[in-house]
Amino acid sequence: MAELYLNTGDHVGTAACITEARALIDEFPDPHSPLLDLLDRLDRYPRPAQQATRQPTTLTAQEHALLRLLPAPMTLPQIAAHRHVSLNTIKTQARAIYRKLGAAHRAAAVTTARRHGLIP
Secondary structure, eight states: OHHHHHHTTOHHHHHHHHHHHHHHHHHSOOTTOHHHHHHHHHHTSOOOHHHHTOOOOOOOHHHHHHHHHTTSSOOHHHHHHHHTSOHHHHHHHHHHHHHHHTOSSHHHHHHHHHHTTSOO
Protein backbone atom coordinates (compact mmCIF):
# COMPACT_ATOMS: atom_id res chain seq x y z
CA MET A 1 0.00 0.00 0.00
CA ALA A 2 2.83 2.41 0.81
CA GLU A 3 4.21 2.02 -2.72
CA LEU A 4 0.76 2.73 -4.14
CA TYR A 5 0.45 5.89 -2.05
CA LEU A 6 3.96 6.93 -3.02
CA ASN A 7 3.27 6.40 -6.73
CA THR A 8 0.14 8.55 -6.49
CA GLY A 9 2.00 11.32 -4.67
CA ASP A 10 0.24 10.78 -1.34
CA HIS A 11 3.17 11.21 1.03
CA VAL A 12 0.94 11.34 4.12
CA GLY A 13 -0.59 7.98 3.18
CA THR A 14 2.87 6.59 2.48
CA ALA A 15 4.14 7.68 5.89
CA ALA A 16 1.05 6.29 7.64
CA CYS A 17 1.48 2.89 5.94
CA ILE A 18 5.16 2.76 6.83
CA THR A 19 4.40 3.63 10.45
CA GLU A 20 1.68 1.00 10.65
CA ALA A 21 3.90 -1.65 9.04
CA ARG A 22 6.76 -0.88 11.44
CA ALA A 23 4.34 -1.20 14.38
CA LEU A 24 3.26 -4.63 13.16
CA ILE A 25 6.86 -5.71 12.59
CA ASP A 26 7.73 -4.53 16.11
CA GLU A 27 5.00 -6.82 17.46
CA PHE A 28 6.30 -9.82 15.50
CA PRO A 29 10.01 -9.20 14.97
CA ASP A 30 11.92 -11.07 12.29
CA PRO A 31 15.38 -9.54 11.81
CA HIS A 32 15.74 -11.25 8.41
CA SER A 33 12.44 -10.00 7.01
CA PRO A 34 12.68 -8.53 3.50
CA LEU A 35 9.94 -6.15 4.61
CA LEU A 36 12.45 -4.21 6.69
CA ASP A 37 14.50 -3.42 3.57
CA LEU A 38 11.38 -2.37 1.70
CA LEU A 39 10.25 -0.07 4.51
CA ASP A 40 13.70 1.48 4.79
CA ARG A 41 13.74 2.09 1.03
CA LEU A 42 10.28 3.68 1.06
CA ASP A 43 11.12 5.75 4.13
CA ARG A 44 14.05 7.34 2.26
CA TYR A 45 11.81 9.09 -0.27
CA PRO A 46 11.73 12.82 0.39
CA ARG A 47 8.70 14.30 2.09
CA PRO A 48 6.97 17.35 0.68
CA ALA A 49 8.49 20.65 1.86
CA GLN A 50 5.48 21.57 3.97
CA GLN A 51 5.89 18.43 6.09
CA ALA A 52 9.63 18.85 6.46
CA THR A 53 9.24 22.37 7.83
CA ARG A 54 6.13 21.76 9.92
CA GLN A 55 6.66 22.68 13.56
CA PRO A 56 5.60 20.07 16.10
CA THR A 57 2.45 20.98 17.99
CA THR A 58 2.30 20.51 21.72
CA LEU A 59 -0.33 18.18 23.13
CA THR A 60 -2.64 19.55 25.81
CA ALA A 61 -2.60 17.90 29.23
CA GLN A 62 -5.89 16.14 28.44
CA GLU A 63 -4.60 14.92 25.08
CA HIS A 64 -1.44 13.61 26.71
CA ALA A 65 -3.52 11.82 29.36
CA LEU A 66 -5.53 10.17 26.58
CA LEU A 67 -2.38 9.35 24.62
CA ARG A 68 -1.08 7.35 27.60
CA LEU A 69 -4.27 5.23 27.44
CA LEU A 70 -4.25 4.58 23.69
CA PRO A 71 -1.86 1.57 23.87
CA ALA A 72 -4.19 -0.10 26.39
CA PRO A 73 -6.62 -2.73 25.11
CA MET A 74 -9.58 -0.41 25.77
CA THR A 75 -12.09 0.90 23.26
CA LEU A 76 -12.74 4.62 23.04
CA PRO A 77 -16.11 4.20 24.85
CA GLN A 78 -14.31 2.33 27.64
CA ILE A 79 -11.70 5.09 27.87
CA ALA A 80 -14.48 7.69 28.04
CA ALA A 81 -16.12 5.82 30.92
CA HIS A 82 -12.75 5.40 32.67
CA ARG A 83 -12.03 9.14 32.39
CA HIS A 84 -15.64 10.14 33.22
CA VAL A 85 -16.07 12.19 30.04
CA SER A 86 -18.28 11.82 26.98
CA LEU A 87 -17.35 9.64 24.04
CA ASN A 88 -17.45 12.74 21.83
CA THR A 89 -14.81 14.39 24.04
CA ILE A 90 -12.54 11.34 23.66
CA LYS A 91 -13.09 11.25 19.88
CA THR A 92 -12.28 14.96 19.58
CA GLN A 93 -9.12 14.57 21.66
CA ALA A 94 -8.09 11.46 19.71
CA ARG A 95 -8.50 13.28 16.38
CA ALA A 96 -6.40 16.18 17.73
CA ILE A 97 -3.68 13.72 18.83
CA TYR A 98 -3.65 12.01 15.43
CA ARG A 99 -3.44 15.37 13.64
CA LYS A 100 -0.68 16.70 15.89
CA LEU A 101 1.36 13.51 15.56
CA GLY A 102 0.73 13.22 11.83
CA ALA A 103 -0.89 9.82 12.33
CA ALA A 104 -3.75 8.35 10.33
CA HIS A 105 -5.09 6.15 13.12
CA ARG A 106 -4.62 4.95 16.69
CA ALA A 107 -1.84 2.42 16.08
CA ALA A 108 0.17 4.95 14.08
CA ALA A 109 -0.27 7.55 16.83
CA VAL A 110 0.99 5.11 19.46
CA THR A 111 4.00 4.16 17.33
CA THR A 112 4.86 7.81 16.64
CA ALA A 113 4.41 8.76 20.29
CA ARG A 114 6.72 5.95 21.38
CA ARG A 115 9.30 6.92 18.78
CA HIS A 116 9.30 10.48 20.14
CA GLY A 117 9.40 9.39 23.79
CA LEU A 118 5.94 10.72 24.62
CA ILE A 119 4.83 7.37 26.04
CA PRO A 120 6.72 4.22 27.10
